Amino acid sequence: MRVTRIVLSVLAAFGLTVALAPAAAAAATRTYSYDFTTDAQGWTAGFADYDPNSGDLNLESGIATLPSGAGSGKAFFIQGHNRSDDLYMFFKRRLGTADGIVAGQRYSVRSAVTFWSEAPAGECPGSGGSEGAAVYVKAGASTAEPTLYMDNIGHYRVHLDKGNNSVSGSEATVIGDIENGHECGTHIWTKVTRTSTTTLTVQADGGGNLWLNAGTDSGYEGITRLYYTNISITLATV
Numbered sequence: 001m002r003v004t005r006i007v008l009s010v011l012a013a014f015g016l017t018v019a020l021a022p023a024a025a026a027a028a029t030r031t032y033s034y035d036f037t038t039d040a041q042g043w044t045a046g047f048a049d050y051d052p053n054s055g056d057l058n059l060e061s062g063i064a065t066l067p068s069g070a071g072s073g074k075a076f077f078i079q080g081h082n083r084s085d086d087l088y089m090f091f092k093r094r095l096g097t098a099d100g101i102v103a104g105q106r107y108s109v110r111s112a113v114t115f116w117s118e119a120p121a122g123e124c125p126g127s128g129g130s131e132g133a134a135v136y137v138k139a140g141a142s143t144a145e146p147t148l149y150m151d152n153i154g155h156y157r158v159h160l161d162k163g164n165n166s167v168s169g170s171e172a173t174v175i176g177d178i179e180n181g182h183e184c185g186t187h188i189w190t191k192v193t194r195t196s197t198t199t200l201t202v203q204a205d206g207g208g209n210l211w212l213n214a215g216t217d218s219g220y221e222g223i224t225r226l227y228y229t230n231i232s233i234t235l236a237t238v
Contacts, residue, residue, distance in 0.1 A: 090215025
């Protein structure tokens with residue numbers, strides 16, 4: 001510190017000044033939490049990894065009243081019959097400068113998702129896998145919007161690096177499954193929360209936009225019905 005003062009004194013004697021770099025600021029952290037009891041809060045639903053000609057997929061989504069046994073109120077309902085052993089049912093939402101996103105900024109991402117599930121716990125018998133353990137909850141964020149396209153074999157895919165089934169991707173990581181804690185053979189609506197234990201990193205685009213995502217990647221060849229009540233994403237500058 002004394003050396004610094006001497007250097008500054010010498011510079012001052014010659015009429016010169018120098019700016020000292022400020023200490024590094026602590027990373028800015030913000031949590032974006034969305035409750036679906038009244039509306040979709042800017043989120044939209046989508047479906048990918050399926051053949052549209054594979055039969056009745058029972059694809060449905062929207063704000064709906066909770067089923068009997070799941071309390072009162074509403075949630076963001078999503079449903080699909082996985083006939084391809086690989087159905088991805090997801091939600092997406094854009095964040096922009098109005099939400100505090102900075103153009104070109106890199107952010108670490110942690111996620112928490114709460115939903116009502118009727119899928120029992122354990123390796124319950126099921127086609128392709130059990131109806132709870134083989135349906136993987138994923139969440140994260142991406143620079144570009146997760147949009148659908150059709151591949152060269154006629155299946156719908158999504159522009160999002162989400163990995164496949166139990167494997168995470170760079171833009172969506174596995175944060176759990178949809179098991180509700182009850183025994184095989186039972187179908188009791190139970191509220192479940194899954195929280196990420198690892199982080200991923202996303203960079204906002206040049207306009208200050210990035211896209212949040214959450215959903216399920218299914219290896220269970222049956223119907224899955226979920227009622228999402230909350231999605232929370234925590235972003236920290238890196």
